[in-house]
Amino acid sequence: MKSGSRLEKVLTAGEFAVTAELGPPQNADPEAIKKKAQYCLGNVEGANITDNQTAIVRMSSIAAAAIALSCGVEPVVQMVCRDRNRIAMQSDILGAAALGVKNLLCLSGDHQKFGNHPQAANVFDIDSVQLIAMVKRMRDDKQFLSGDEIKEHEPRLFIGAVENPFADPFEYRVLRLGKKVEAGADFIQTQCVFDVEKFARWMDMVVAEGLHEKVYIMAGLTPVRSHKALEYMKTEVAGMSIPDELIKRMQAVEDKEAKKEEGIKICLEMIEQVRKIKGVAGIHLMPIGWESITPVILERAGLLPRPEV
Amino acid sequence: MIVAxxxxxxxxxxxxKEYDKIMLAGCGGCVTICFSGGAKAVELLASxxxxxxxxxxxxxxxIECTPERQCEYEFIDQLKDDLKSVDAVLSIACGVGVQAMSERHPDTITIPGLNTKFMGYPIEHALWDERCAGCGDCVLEWTGxxxxxxxxxxKLLNGPCGGSANGKCEVDKDVDCAWQLIYDRLxxxxxxxxxxxxxxxxxxxxxTNAGQRKTKFEEAML
Structure with a gap:
């Protein structure tokens, strides 16, 4: 075992794995984490704790992860390259591991332009691929990026990365995934899949390259409550592919509660569809602002109870 | 060239606002080419x-003047006599020119009239694009x-990020995604x-992380 995390155990056991997102609050309230942790407890392998997502200041992902841990929920700490240099990142990696964190997801990070401090300087001392390699080096070679030795207690982390099958250049996306695998990624969570057909084409390329045998790929899924959310993502978020039929389908439902039900149904259908795609090792649920729906979807998808490992 | x-x-x-007589100094170098600081810009701003x-x-x-290059001592030293009669210099050279002027004429206040932006070139008439950040370790050899x-x-070295769409950068839809360009060229x-x-x-x-940089050309040193 590289980390001994539950997520690692489930994936290496060949079980279909489930993670879900848990966004920290824009305040210092630990109860906000504890409440959301209840939706994850026993229902998922790991809860992704976002790192100042969309560049909006929130509680630190490592602090929030420590609170999740205290609730019995295994965190997947997200770490972006936007806000810290290699010194601060390695320091935080040691700190996270010391607090009991066993999964770390490495990302570039949303540009600060999209957040609430667009005036901020960004860092990007290293990029996400280099971050993956750095964490692997700390874990496997017991070395800091400088080459200095970590004499004992190296951070034992299951290394995650992300990939967006819907961004451009499409044909390069698999090659870049290959770089992340080469750098040391153990698992991949993808950008939200709405366009299953395009995702399947991307997975075909992933399988053709044999990457599914080197890394566990989890399909990102986002349940939505309205067609407006889909329209927003389609027009405002770069690198998203939202089929018009989905928008029309949500639009056709009038009642608010019925819309929610339709959103759940769509998500359930997508879980069914992505499970059938060769190379998909699990799903990552991102119910943006709708964390309470996580257990409902997992129950109805037949993904509960989670396997014992 | 430097664009400002x-x-x-x-x-x-x-x-x-507190001065009654100033020197308005342009520059015959880069800022003349990008229209912000040449002789014509001096004339226009003065009026x-x-x-x-x-x-x-x-x-x-x-007093209007446009030295050939405000970033070289030999051209700005010639302004010495005129400077005696003014309260301040308003420089519409780049930040390098402003500093050369301040350094060479320390008894006179030099005020910048431009915001220096980047190193780049015109991609069409009157439109400039940034091309170099002066990082001191060029990677263009393998990036096409x-x-x-x-x-x-x-600043990704293993890009593109997930925000590259239709050849454009998610941060500004008028800007090409550098990594799409790199991919296409390679x-x-x-x-x-x-x-x-x-x-x-x-x-x-x-x-810039190690403080001010210097460079010397040994063969040409006196």
Whole structure:
């Protein structure tokens, strides 16, 4: 075992794995984490704790992860390259591991332009691929990026990365995934899949390259409550592919509660569809602002109870 | 070339409000090419300032000049005598020119009239694009001649990020995604292998992170 995390155990056991997102609050309230942790407890392998997502200041992902841990929920700490240099990142990696964190997801990070401090300087001392390699080096070679030795207690982390099958250049996306695998990624969570057909084409390329045998790929899924959310993502978020039929389908439902039900149904259908795609090792649920729906979807998808490992 | 924009006229007027006689110094180098600081810009700005000050009821006298390059001592040393009679210099050279002027004429206040922006070139008439960040360790050899340090909003060496769509950068839809350009050029050159390699973290010591940089050309030293 590289980390001994539950997520690692489930994936290496060949079980279909489930993670879900848990966004920290824009305040210092630990109860906000504890409440959301209840939706994850026993229902998922790991809860992704976002790192100042969309560049909006929130509680630190490592602090929030420590609170999740205290609730019995295994965190997947997200770490972006936007806000810290290699010194601060390695320091935080040691700190996270010391607090009991066993999964770390490495990302570039949303540009600060999209957040609430667009005036901020960004860092990007290293990029996400280099971050993956750095964490692997700390874990496997017991070395800091400088080459200095970590004499004992190296951070034992299951290394995650992300990939967006819907961004451009499409044909390069698999090659870049290959770089992340080469750098040391153990698992991949993808950008939200709405366009299953395009995702399947991307997975075909992933399988053709044999990457599914080197890394566990989890399909990102986002349940939505309205067609407006889909329209927003389609027009405002770069690198998203939202089929018009989905928008029309949500639009056709009038009642608010019925819309929610339709959103759940769509998500359930997508879980069914992505499970059938060769190379998909699990799903990552991102119910943006709708964390309470996580257990409902997992129950109805037949993904509960989670396997014992 | 160095590209600079003129500061808003209100800011310029405010910065010289206490002076009655100034030198308005342009530069015959880069800023002449980008229209913000050449002889014509000097002439235009001088009349704008004079008109505004006249309106305010406090006329101002302006000595206009455009040295060949404001960033070289030999050209700005010639201004010494004229400087004796002015309260301040309003420089519409780049930040390098402003500092050369301040350093060479320390008894006179030099005020910047431009905001210096980047190193780049015109991609069409009157439109300039950034191309170089002066990082001190050029990577263009393997990127197909497109700089990811100057042109990617995240300075990625293993890009593109997930926000590249239809060839454009998610940060500004009017800006090309540098990594799409890199991909396209390398593909055309048959060098996509360049992108398969994991590029190591950059050594930023050659950039601005180690403080002010110097360079010397030994062979030419006196």
């Amino acid at each position: 924009d003129r500061k808003p006229i209100e800011e310029i007027l405010n910065s010289i 704008q300032i004079k008109m505004a000050r006249k309106k305010q009821g406090r006329a101002i006298e302006i 001649g497109v700089c990811p340090i100057a042109r990617c909003a995240k 593909k055309k050159l048959g060098r996509l292998d360049n992108l398969k390699q994991v590029r190591q973290p950059k050594d930023w010591r050659t950039s």
